[in-house]
Amino acid sequence: MKEKFNIDQPHLRENPYTVPQGYFNSLQDAVSEKISSEKKQPGTWSVVKPQLALVSSFAVIFLMGYVAVRLFTPTVTVTPDKNISAESEYFEGNFMETSFIDFYDSAKDSLLKEEQVDPNEIVEYLNTNASSVYIASLE
Amino acid sequence: MDDKELLALYRENGKEHYAFNLIVKAYSERLYWHIRKLVESHDDANDLLQNTFIKAWAALPEFREESRLFTWLYRIATNETLTFLKRKKIRSFLSLTDYSKQLENKIESDVYFDGDATQKALHKAILKLPNKQRVVFNLRYFDEMKYEEMSEILGTSVGALKASYHHASQKVQNSLESLL
Numbered sequence: 001m002k003e004k005f006n007i008d009q010p011h012l013r014e015n016p017y018t019v020p021q022g023y024f025n026s027l028q029d030a031v032s033e034k035i036s037s038e039k040k041q042p043g044t045w046s047v048v049k050p051q052l053a054l055v056s057s058f059a060v061i062f063l064m065g066y067v068a069v070r071l072f073t074p075t076v077t078v079t080p081d082k083n084i085s086a087e088s089e090y091f092e093g094n095f096m097e098t099s100f101i102d103f104y105d106s107a108k109d110s111l112l113k114e115e116q117v118d119p120n121e122i123v124e125y126l127n128t129n130a131s132s133v134y135i136a137s138l139e
Numbered sequence: 140m141d142d143k144e145l146l147a148l149y150r151e152n153g154k155e156h157y158a159f160n161l162i163v164k165a166y167s168e169r170l171y172w173h174i175r176k177l178v179e180s181h182d183d184a185n186d187l188l189q190n191t192f193i194k195a196w197a198a199l200p201e202f203r204e205e206s207r208l209f210t211w212l213y214r215i216a217t218n219e220t221l222t223f224l225k226r227k228k229i230r231s232f233l234s235l236t237d238y239s240k241q242l243e244n245k246i247e248s249d250v251y252f253d254g255d256a257t258q259k260a261l262h263k264a265i266l267k268l269p270n271k272q273r274v275v276f277n278l279r280y281f282d283e284m285k286y287e288e289m290s291e292i293l294g295t296s297v298g299a300l301k302a303s304y305h306h307a308s309q310k311v312q313n314s315l316e317s318l319l
Contacts, residue, residue, distance in 0.1 A: 005257075005316050007308060012261050013281055016254025017175050023185075024171070028163050029191045032156070038193060 140165075142208040149199065159199070164194055166209065169282075171218045171319055176262075176277045177220045177270070179245040187223055191216040210291045215255050216276055217292060239266050264314035268307055276307040 140148075140161060151157035170191060175184040194215050202211060224238075231238040243263050246252055254262070265273060274293065278284045279300075286297045293300070 007312050016258045018251045018253050027167050031163050035196050
């Protein structure tokens with residue numbers, strides 16, 4: 001019984017698959033046809049080539065225009081006004097060196113002051129809110 | 140006409156198409172059965188075989204005869220098929236289906252499968268092997284190929300191939316016993 005399932009049985013090595021009739025005869029033609037159709041299809045380089053030529057011609061035109069503009073545009077030199085420069089020098093000398101720190105008085109800064117609480121205000125608060133303070137102390 | 144004569148003819152001016160047709164004629168059947176046993180369906184095997192020959196045609200001008208033409212063609216066919224199976228496996232994983240189950244169903248429904256129940260069981264058992272081991276098993280078991288030739292095709296050492304075949308045949312034997 002076990003011999004029946006042995007993979008060394010010769011008939012198991014036989015090819016159980018079949019193909020449509022005349023398949024191998026038509027295969028040669030199918031392959032030849034595919035090869036010739038692949039040949040006809042334009043390659044990547046032949047597709048990219050004209051696009052690349054177009055882009056490079058635009059680049060050349062742009063470059064020539066840029067060079068022409070640079071060569072033929074008159075240069076304008078700006079000479080500084082003597083009065084204006086003297087005023088700015090005075091301003092920088094007298095005001096810019098005075099720092100913000102010089103105007104700052106920490107004693108007057110309300111942000112740094114601790115808020116002072118008046119003791120009378122505390123007494124008054126306890127008198128008016130006595131019941132709520134008692135409940136809070138129980139909790 | 141042997142491989143050397145075919146290649147000599149291919150290199151003669153204007154005879155490349157004629158020589159390539161002879162190559163297709165000489166190897167199409169062997170390559171077809173090799174692919175068919177791996178993919179099960181005739182349509183897939185046909186597509187893969189045609190792709191194999193198209194790739195061979197494109198690469199033939201660079202073929203330096205460091206390996207035999209037959210080995211070279213087998214290598215292209217095997218790589219094409221393994222890539223195809225890998226893609227199918229990924230696609231079935233993404234669609235939450237089992238590709239080896241799909242292949243098993245193909246055996247059941249294939250009109251171009253003439254085998255008896257034991258042969259069906261054997262081919263289903265072979266499908267349970269990993270793809271590369273399936274190639275090793277098929278080349279040795281069905282094609283009775285020498286390990287040295289298999290080594291040339293698969294780029295694996297003879298020792299590793301012998302071990303792989305031994306494990307594969309044990310697995311197939313066990314699966315076959317459980318299936319029948």
